[in-house]
Amino acid sequence: xxxxxxxxxxxxxxxxxxxTVKCTYSVSGNPYLFWYVQYPNRGLQFLLKYITGDNLVKGxxxxxxxxxxxxxSFHLKKPSALVSDSALYFCAVRAPTTDSWGKLxxxxxxxxxxxx
Amino acid sequence: xxxxxQSPRHEVTEMGQEVTLRCKPISGHDYLFWYRQTMMRGxxxxxxxxxxxxxxxxxxxxxxxxxKMPNASxxxxxxxxxxxxxxxxxxxASSPTSIPSNEQFFGPGTRLTVL
Numbered sequence: 001x002x003x004x005x006x007x008x009x010x011x012x013x014x015x016x017x018x019x020t021v022k023c024t025y026s027v028s029g030n031p032y033l034f035w036y037v038q039y040p041n042r043g044l045q046f047l048l049k050y051i052t053g054d055n056l057v058k059g060x061x062x063x064x065x066x067x068x069x070x071x072x073s074f075h076l077k078k079p080s081a082l083v084s085d086s087a088l089y090f091c092a093v094r095a096p097t098t099d100s101w102g103k104l105x106x107x108x109x110x111x112x113x114x115x116x
Numbered sequence: 117x118x119x120x121x122q123s124p125r126h127e128v129t130e131m132g133q134e135v136t137l138r139c140k141p142i143s144g145h146d147y148l149f150w151y152r153q154t155m156m157r158g159x160x161x162x163x164x165x166x167x168x169x170x171x172x173x174x175x176x177x178x179x180x181x182x183x184k185m186p187n188a189s190x191x192x193x194x195x196x197x198x199x200x201x202x203x204x205x206x207x208x209a210s211s212p213t214s215i216p217s218n219e220q221f222f223g224p225g226t227r228l229t230v231l
Contacts, residue, residue: 032218034219036222041224041225042224042225043120043207043209043222043223043224043225044159044207044209044220044222045222046219046220046221049219090159094218103161103164103172104161104218104220106158106159108158109158109159
Protein backbone atom coordinates (compact mmCIF):
# COMPACT_ATOMS: atom_id res chain seq x y z
CA UNK A 1 0.00 0.00 0.00
CA UNK A 2 1.15 3.52 -0.67
CA UNK A 3 0.69 6.50 1.62
CA UNK A 4 1.65 10.14 1.93
CA UNK A 5 2.04 12.27 5.04
CA UNK A 6 2.03 16.04 5.20
CA UNK A 7 2.84 16.69 8.86
CA UNK A 8 1.84 20.36 8.90
CA UNK A 9 -1.75 21.49 8.52
CA UNK A 10 -0.59 25.06 7.97
CA UNK A 11 2.64 26.88 7.24
CA UNK A 12 2.95 30.59 7.89
CA UNK A 13 5.71 32.61 6.26
CA UNK A 14 6.44 36.27 5.64
CA UNK A 15 6.69 37.46 2.06
CA UNK A 16 10.26 37.27 0.81
CA UNK A 17 11.22 34.51 3.21
CA UNK A 18 11.94 30.93 2.14
CA UNK A 19 9.00 28.55 2.07
CA THR A 20 9.15 24.81 2.80
CA VAL A 21 6.22 22.40 2.74
CA LYS A 22 7.03 18.93 4.03
CA CYS A 23 6.02 15.58 2.57
CA THR A 24 7.01 12.02 3.40
CA TYR A 25 5.85 8.91 1.62
CA SER A 26 5.64 5.15 1.85
CA VAL A 27 5.55 3.00 -1.27
CA SER A 28 6.98 -0.24 -2.61
CA GLY A 29 9.64 0.32 -5.20
CA ASN A 30 10.77 3.59 -6.69
CA PRO A 31 8.02 6.18 -6.35
CA TYR A 32 6.57 8.74 -8.70
CA LEU A 33 6.04 11.90 -6.63
CA PHE A 34 4.00 15.00 -7.35
CA TRP A 35 3.06 18.37 -5.93
CA TYR A 36 -0.21 20.10 -6.70
CA VAL A 37 -1.55 23.48 -5.62
CA GLN A 38 -5.17 24.47 -5.07
CA TYR A 39 -6.27 28.08 -4.99
CA PRO A 40 -9.61 28.97 -3.40
CA ASN A 41 -12.62 27.70 -5.34
CA ARG A 42 -10.39 26.13 -7.99
CA GLY A 43 -9.30 22.66 -9.00
CA LEU A 44 -5.85 21.29 -8.29
CA GLN A 45 -3.03 22.47 -10.51
CA PHE A 46 0.10 20.46 -11.20
CA LEU A 47 3.34 22.06 -9.92
CA LEU A 48 6.09 19.52 -10.42
CA LYS A 49 6.98 15.84 -10.35
CA TYR A 50 9.83 13.46 -9.65
CA ILE A 51 10.15 10.36 -11.80
CA THR A 52 13.84 9.57 -11.93
CA GLY A 53 17.20 11.26 -12.27
CA ASP A 54 18.23 14.46 -10.54
CA ASN A 55 16.94 14.63 -6.97
CA LEU A 56 16.21 18.34 -7.29
CA VAL A 57 13.18 19.00 -9.44
CA LYS A 58 12.17 22.44 -10.66
CA GLY A 59 8.57 23.30 -11.40
CA UNK A 60 6.12 26.10 -12.02
CA UNK A 61 6.05 29.52 -10.31
CA UNK A 62 9.60 29.20 -8.95
CA UNK A 63 8.91 26.10 -6.87
CA UNK A 64 11.30 23.21 -6.53
CA UNK A 65 11.33 19.96 -4.59
CA UNK A 66 14.05 17.67 -3.37
CA UNK A 67 13.68 13.92 -3.46
CA UNK A 68 15.46 12.17 -0.59
CA UNK A 69 15.27 8.41 -0.88
CA UNK A 70 16.89 7.62 2.47
CA UNK A 71 14.45 9.86 4.32
CA UNK A 72 11.54 9.01 2.00
CA SER A 73 10.80 12.69 1.68
CA PHE A 74 9.84 15.06 -1.10
CA HIS A 75 9.73 18.55 0.42
CA LEU A 76 8.48 21.49 -1.62
CA LYS A 77 10.53 24.69 -1.49
CA LYS A 78 10.55 28.22 -2.76
CA PRO A 79 13.44 30.58 -2.01
CA SER A 80 11.31 33.71 -1.69
CA ALA A 81 7.59 33.42 -1.01
CA LEU A 82 4.95 35.72 -2.48
CA VAL A 83 1.57 36.62 -1.03
CA SER A 84 0.08 35.04 -4.16
CA ASP A 85 1.58 31.68 -3.11
CA SER A 86 -1.02 31.46 -0.35
CA ALA A 87 -2.95 28.30 -1.22
CA LEU A 88 -3.47 24.66 -0.31
CA TYR A 89 -0.64 22.35 -1.34
CA PHE A 90 -0.94 18.62 -1.90
CA CYS A 91 1.78 16.01 -2.15
CA ALA A 92 0.93 12.80 -4.03
CA VAL A 93 2.62 9.47 -4.72
CA ARG A 94 2.12 6.66 -7.18
CA ALA A 95 3.74 3.25 -7.08
CA PRO A 96 5.29 2.30 -10.44
CA THR A 97 3.26 -0.87 -10.99
CA THR A 98 0.68 -1.56 -13.65
CA ASP A 99 -1.86 -2.46 -10.98
CA SER A 100 -1.91 1.12 -9.77
CA TRP A 101 -1.09 2.77 -13.05
CA GLY A 102 -3.84 5.36 -12.72
CA LYS A 103 -4.12 5.77 -8.99
CA LEU A 104 -2.48 8.63 -7.10
CA UNK A 105 -2.44 8.75 -3.31
CA UNK A 106 -2.80 12.33 -2.07
CA UNK A 107 -1.73 13.74 1.25
CA UNK A 108 -4.11 15.69 3.47
CA UNK A 109 -2.84 19.02 2.22
CA UNK A 110 -0.93 21.90 3.80
CA UNK A 111 -2.37 25.39 3.89
CA UNK A 112 0.29 27.99 3.13
CA UNK A 113 -0.29 31.52 4.38
CA UNK A 114 2.13 34.20 3.18
CA UNK A 115 1.81 37.52 4.97
CA UNK A 116 2.93 40.84 3.50
CA UNK B 117 -7.40 23.47 -25.04
CA UNK B 118 -10.33 24.19 -22.74
CA UNK B 119 -9.13 21.82 -20.05
CA UNK B 120 -11.39 19.52 -18.09
CA UNK B 121 -14.94 20.83 -18.07
CA GLN B 122 -17.38 20.14 -15.27
CA SER B 123 -21.02 21.06 -14.90
CA PRO B 124 -22.78 22.36 -13.01
CA ARG B 125 -20.31 24.42 -10.98
CA HIS B 126 -22.74 24.65 -8.11
CA GLU B 127 -25.66 22.42 -7.20
CA VAL B 128 -28.06 22.83 -4.32
CA THR B 129 -30.62 20.11 -3.82
CA GLU B 130 -32.82 18.61 -1.17
CA MET B 131 -32.25 15.32 0.57
CA GLY B 132 -33.65 12.42 -1.41
CA GLN B 133 -33.27 14.04 -4.80
CA GLU B 134 -31.18 12.63 -7.61
CA VAL B 135 -28.03 14.54 -8.50
CA THR B 136 -26.04 14.16 -11.70
CA LEU B 137 -22.59 15.67 -12.11
CA ARG B 138 -21.00 15.88 -15.54
CA CYS B 139 -17.46 15.88 -16.83
CA LYS B 140 -15.79 16.34 -20.19
CA PRO B 141 -12.13 15.27 -20.09
CA ILE B 142 -9.34 16.73 -22.16
CA SER B 143 -9.46 15.35 -25.68
CA GLY B 144 -7.08 12.41 -26.15
CA HIS B 145 -6.80 11.57 -22.46
CA ASP B 146 -7.38 7.90 -21.71
CA TYR B 147 -7.91 8.10 -17.96
CA LEU B 148 -10.71 9.83 -16.09
CA PHE B 149 -10.96 10.20 -12.33
CA TRP B 150 -13.69 11.31 -9.95
CA TYR B 151 -12.65 12.76 -6.59
CA ARG B 152 -14.54 14.13 -3.61
CA GLN B 153 -13.11 16.82 -1.33
CA THR B 154 -14.38 17.62 2.15
CA MET B 155 -12.84 19.34 5.14
CA MET B 156 -13.14 16.22 7.24
CA ARG B 157 -11.84 13.62 4.79
CA GLY B 158 -9.68 15.62 2.43
CA UNK B 159 -9.37 14.51 -1.19
CA UNK B 160 -10.77 11.03 -1.86
CA UNK B 161 -10.62 9.07 -5.11
CA UNK B 162 -14.06 7.68 -5.85
CA UNK B 163 -13.57 5.87 -9.15
CA UNK B 164 -11.42 5.95 -12.25
CA UNK B 165 -11.81 4.83 -15.84
CA UNK B 166 -9.35 3.76 -18.51
CA UNK B 167 -10.59 3.90 -22.10
CA UNK B 168 -14.16 4.31 -20.80
CA UNK B 169 -13.96 1.17 -18.64
CA UNK B 170 -14.17 1.46 -14.83
CA UNK B 171 -10.92 0.18 -13.34
CA UNK B 172 -11.24 0.83 -9.63
CA UNK B 173 -14.45 1.85 -7.88
CA UNK B 174 -13.35 0.91 -4.39
CA UNK B 175 -13.68 4.51 -3.28
CA UNK B 176 -17.37 4.80 -4.12
CA UNK B 177 -18.99 5.23 -0.73
CA UNK B 178 -22.12 3.16 -1.26
CA UNK B 179 -24.70 1.99 -3.74
CA UNK B 180 -26.26 5.42 -3.90
CA UNK B 181 -23.27 6.49 -5.99
CA UNK B 182 -22.80 5.40 -9.59
CA UNK B 183 -20.54 6.57 -12.40
CA LYS B 184 -20.60 6.02 -16.12
CA MET B 185 -18.45 6.86 -19.08
CA PRO B 186 -20.46 6.18 -22.25
CA ASN B 187 -17.76 7.58 -24.52
CA ALA B 188 -14.30 9.10 -24.43
CA SER B 189 -15.58 12.65 -24.05
CA UNK B 190 -18.20 12.37 -21.34
CA UNK B 191 -18.68 10.97 -17.86
CA UNK B 192 -21.34 11.28 -15.19
CA UNK B 193 -21.40 10.78 -11.45
CA UNK B 194 -24.86 10.18 -10.07
CA UNK B 195 -26.09 10.20 -6.50
CA UNK B 196 -29.52 8.75 -5.87
CA UNK B 197 -30.92 9.45 -3.36
CA UNK B 198 -28.75 12.28 -2.11
CA UNK B 199 -28.09 12.88 1.59
CA UNK B 200 -26.70 15.90 3.48
CA UNK B 201 -23.44 14.04 4.14
CA UNK B 202 -22.84 13.98 0.37
CA UNK B 203 -22.24 17.72 0.48
CA UNK B 204 -18.73 18.26 -0.88
CA UNK B 205 -16.77 19.50 -3.84
CA UNK B 206 -16.55 16.87 -6.56
CA UNK B 207 -13.63 17.02 -8.97
CA UNK B 208 -13.12 15.31 -12.27
CA ALA B 209 -9.58 14.85 -13.59
CA SER B 210 -8.10 13.32 -16.73
CA SER B 211 -4.70 11.98 -17.69
CA PRO B 212 -3.00 10.78 -20.86
CA THR B 213 -1.34 7.38 -20.90
CA SER B 214 1.38 8.77 -23.11
CA ILE B 215 2.88 10.39 -20.01
CA PRO B 216 4.10 7.59 -17.71
CA SER B 217 4.36 10.04 -14.84
CA ASN B 218 0.57 10.10 -14.72
CA GLU B 219 0.17 13.83 -14.29
CA GLN B 220 -3.53 14.54 -13.78
CA PHE B 221 -5.41 17.59 -15.00
CA PHE B 222 -8.25 18.70 -12.76
CA GLY B 223 -11.50 20.40 -13.58
CA PRO B 224 -12.80 23.36 -11.55
CA GLY B 225 -15.09 21.15 -9.48
CA THR B 226 -18.78 21.00 -8.66
CA ARG B 227 -19.79 22.26 -5.24
CA LEU B 228 -22.72 20.13 -4.08
CA THR B 229 -24.93 21.15 -1.19
CA VAL B 230 -27.62 18.74 -0.04
CA LEU B 231 -30.13 20.31 2.31
